[in-house]
Amino acid sequence: MTSPIPDPSGQSLTPTSDERTWAVLGHLAAIVAAIVSVGWLSFVGPLVIWAIYKDRSAFVRQAAAGSFNFNLAVWVAIIAGWIMFFTVILIPIALIVWFVAVVAALWYHVRAAMAAGRGESFLYPWGIPVLH
Template identity: 40%
Template structure:
C-alpha cells in the first residue's frame, strides 16, 4: 500500500521586500550597525557584540526603515552568534566535548566577522542584506 501526501505551498503573504536605502546617512548608519558587532566583539571578547546594532536600531527605528531593518538583522545575527559561542563555551566545560565547543566558538566568531563585513559592504551600496542564519528577535 502506497501512501501519498499532498503538500501545497502557499506564498507568504506577510513578507515584504526590505526597504532600499535613501540617503548617504542611512547607508552609513546601516553600515555602522553591521560593523559594530564584530568591532565590539573584538574589543570585549565577544560579550558586547549586540550593543552596537541595538543602539543603532533604537536611534533609527522610527526615522529610517532601511536602517531599522538592517540594524535589526545585525542585532538578530549577533545574538545568534553570541548564543552559538556561549553553547560552545559550555561544551568546553566537559572534557569529551572540548573539540566541538572550540569549533562552535570559532565558527561563531568567524561568521560574525565575515558576514558583518559582507553586510556592511552591501549597506554601503544601499542594498539590503539578509544574514544566512539568525533568530528573529527585532523587526
C-alpha cells in the same frame, strides 16, 4: 541576499548617504563591540543604532535589526561552546563551534556592511528574530 528596500507601495526606496553610513555602522558595530568586549557585547552596537533609527529610517532599522538578530544566534553558539568546553570531553567540538561562529560573524558582517554601503539590504543566513 541583497536587494533594495521596498516601500509599502511596492516601489524600491534609495537610501540617502546618511542612511547608508548608519546602516554600515549598524553592521560593523557588532564587530567593534565584540573586539572591545571579547565577544560578549557584540549585540549592543546594533541595538543602540536600532533604538535611535527605528522610527527614522526603515533601511537603517532593518540593517541594525538583522545585525542584532544574527549576533544573538552567534552569541548562543558561543555559549553552547562554553558549555561543551566545561564538559572537558567536548573541548575539540567547542573549539570548532567557536571558530565557525567567529568566522561566520566576521564574514557576514563585512558582507552586510558592503551591501549597506551600496544601498542594498542584506539578509543574514540565520538569526533569532527579536528585533524587526
